[in-house]
Amino acid sequence: METRSTTRSCRRSSTRTFKSGLSLWLVLWLVLVKPAPARGCPRLCVCYPSPMTVSCQAQNFTSVPAGVPYDSQRVFLQNNRITELRVDSFGFQTQVLWLYSNNITWIEAGAFSELRELEELDLGDNPHLHRLEGGAFRGLEKLQSLHMHRCRLAALPHDIFRKLYSLHFLYLQENQLHFLQDDLFSDLVNLSQLFLHGNRIRTLSENVFRGLVNLDRLLVHDNRVRQVHRKAFRDLGRLTMLFLFNNSLAELPGQPLRDLGSIEFLRLNGNPWSCGCEARPLWEFFRQSRVSSSEVLCSSPSPRRGQDLRFLREMDFALCPLPDPGSLAGTTTTTFSTKTRWWFSKAKAAASTKSSYAKTSEAVKAFPFAVKPLLGPSTSSSSSSFPSKYELAEEEAALPKLDPEEYWANYGNEDASSVRCFELECPPGFDSPGLPPSSSSSPLLSFLSVSLSLLALSIHLLFG
16 A cells, blocks of 8 residues: 555656646747747727738827837828927837828927838828928938928928938929929939929029939929029939929920920920010920920910910011020020011121120111122122121111110010011911001011112113
8 A cells, every 4th residue: 555655646746747847848938939029009009910010090199109119110190180200209110101191390300310211201281390400301211202292391401302312202292382492302313203383483493403313203383483494404314204384484495305305295384485586495396306295375475375386387486586595594585576577687687695785876776787789880889898797788778767765665575566477578378467567568668669769769870
């Protein structure tokens, strides 16, 4: 009996020892092999695994909630009441961060500097975010998409996009931007799409888009653009889509569009286009390029109002001077009224820029007309005595004179009486609408009358 009881005691002791050892091994296995504790989730938020997503939207948060897991790949904080973003606001790594539709008024410089892996940042629809500090996006060198639409931004610091080399999409539409500084986007060498529509931009300066060598789409419609510098698009050789409709453009120099070697879609409608001589560069661009374009309706001069600039004829620009290469926009700066055009139609001026003429009475007396003899033998001797081609021949001096004040009053003013062709030069059946009889026929009849009188006088002197 004693032997049996001893055997049982040994078995029980062995069983206890085995169970204790097994429990110890289980604890060690749980500690060493499965060390990760259950992931926490911020209060009022919902978390999802694979990929780790934290959704805290529409919970009336006034600041970024604490307790967001460090390895969260997507964090959604939209539709809250968050007012400020500080350097210590984000204690986690994430690739997608949505903060749109909040009450953000201030972003501290370097607020996102810990988010080194961030690829998409949405700050849109924050109507109280009137300004940004330089360096607000410092450290986001992997950022690919940045949304700042409808934030009522009035200005952008010159270094706001510095070192954002990976950015592909930039949304700045529907703000209150009046001006874009030169080199604002110069570090965005990989930017593909830039949305600037719905602002108050007035001018596109020479270096505003410098550095955007990979830009594919540029949307600047629904602004107040009045002037485009002739070099504004020089780095946009890969641009395929340009929207400039619904602006205040009266003219557009030809050089910017010629720099867009890959342009496919061009929208220019909804602008008050002036279709005088200043429109010739744009008209020539449409003749030479194959681009999908909207209509380009003329607002002035009145005879061409409602016509499409793209379908004007070459003779409509026959009397236009050459472009002025020294002007800021690279456009034609000299335009002429009907009376002035009549003078130039008979003898072209050697100079074509406004700066070539001083606004004095002597300027009208010394127009650089080319001298053409009209009176046979007697003219040949007299023409050889002219010291310079800038002096008027006697025959030209007899032409009807324009009063200096009248000339300069019309200078640079494309009035309603644009000359399309002259009656003696019009091809058969040519119709020149909008040409008042008094604007061209009266000087022409005066010229013919004087010419016939001079011819009769010369015949009388020669044969009489």
